[in-house]
Amino acid sequence: NAGVTQTPKFQVLKTGQSMTLQCAQDMNHNSMYWYRQDPGMGLRLIYYSASEGTTDKGEVPNGYNVSRLNKREFSLRLESAAPSQTSVYFCASNRGRTEAFFGQGTRLTVV
């Protein structure tokens, strides 16, 4: 039972490059989320998706786009990476309100 799987685990980008972070869950959850974690700031919501085909902005959406391809997959795209997007990115999913399951994270460095 894999839970929430994120790829890649590590990535280094140059400023201006683009990339897509992939996330897939095998728990048949409707809701999926992307968070970023920065030192001293906890996790902040970038985007979330309540169901397939729907997405909504979170607290820090600027510079990001998302796609909810199907019920399992929720990708996060950086069109033109900036050093301020250096962070650890977490994908999560839940079925109800009582527990979210997190992936192992993607550590992204933008130079």
Add this chain to the structure above:
Amino acid sequence: AQSVTQLGSHVSVSEGALVLLRCNYSSSVPPYLFWYVQYPNQGLQLLLKYTTGATLVKGINGFEAEFKKSETSFHLTKPSAHMSDAAEYFCAVSERTGRRALTFGSGTRLQVQP
């Protein structure tokens, strides 16, 4: 809007001592409350949660937390710290209606001294 405040970004205790990590929230109605633990280079794991019912909730690894509505608090405790408890701990809340996303505190790094 909800917010979560964790007092103390770093807490150090001796092995065998009481662990107390503080969490206060701000919300127009009592939210669902959570504590997550993060070990180095790993994702977040749920320790415990309060949704309804008994205000003292027990979680994994001997941790527990008490929801105090009057104090808008949800402090995490463990009677006796173990070396393996060294990690970062996050308090989080989610609304009972509407968006289901979590709002996190800034985290508390727990160090356990031998």
